Amino acid sequence: xxxxxxxxxxxxxxxxxxxxxxxxxxxxxxxxxxxxxxxxxxxxxxxxxxxxxxxxxxxxxxxxxxxxxxxxxxx
Numbered sequence: 001x002x003x004x005x006x007x008x009x010x011x012x013x014x015x016x017x018x019x020x021x022x023x024x025x026x027x028x029x030x031x032x033x034x035x036x037x038x039x040x041x042x043x044x045x046x047x048x049x050x051x052x053x054x055x056x057x058x059x060x061x062x063x064x065x066x067x068x069x070x071x072x073x074x075x
Contacts, residue, residue, distance in 0.1 A: 002032055003056040004073065008065040009045040019060040020045075027055040 009016045028034065031051035039046035048069040049056070 001053055002050050003053045004070050005049045005056045005059055006065040006067040006070040007047050007049065007059060007063045008039070009047075009063050011041070011043050011045065016060075016063050017045075020063055023059055027051065027058065030055055 007020060009020045011017075024034075031049055033048070033050040035048040037045045037047060046065065048067065049059075
């Protein structure tokens, strides 16, 4: 079953950027949706995701975000 999630990656946190890049490398092909980056780009990168529950469960906790997308299913 597909599940939704949102992530927020701080541009000044190399650990967060590496964590998201590693997650993306592992799960990108299995995801049914990955939004364009809608963060400002200078401070944060934000993405909405949809895919298998095991992929969402594998997201590092430190980059998870609560949004209308993840909580209410709104685009």
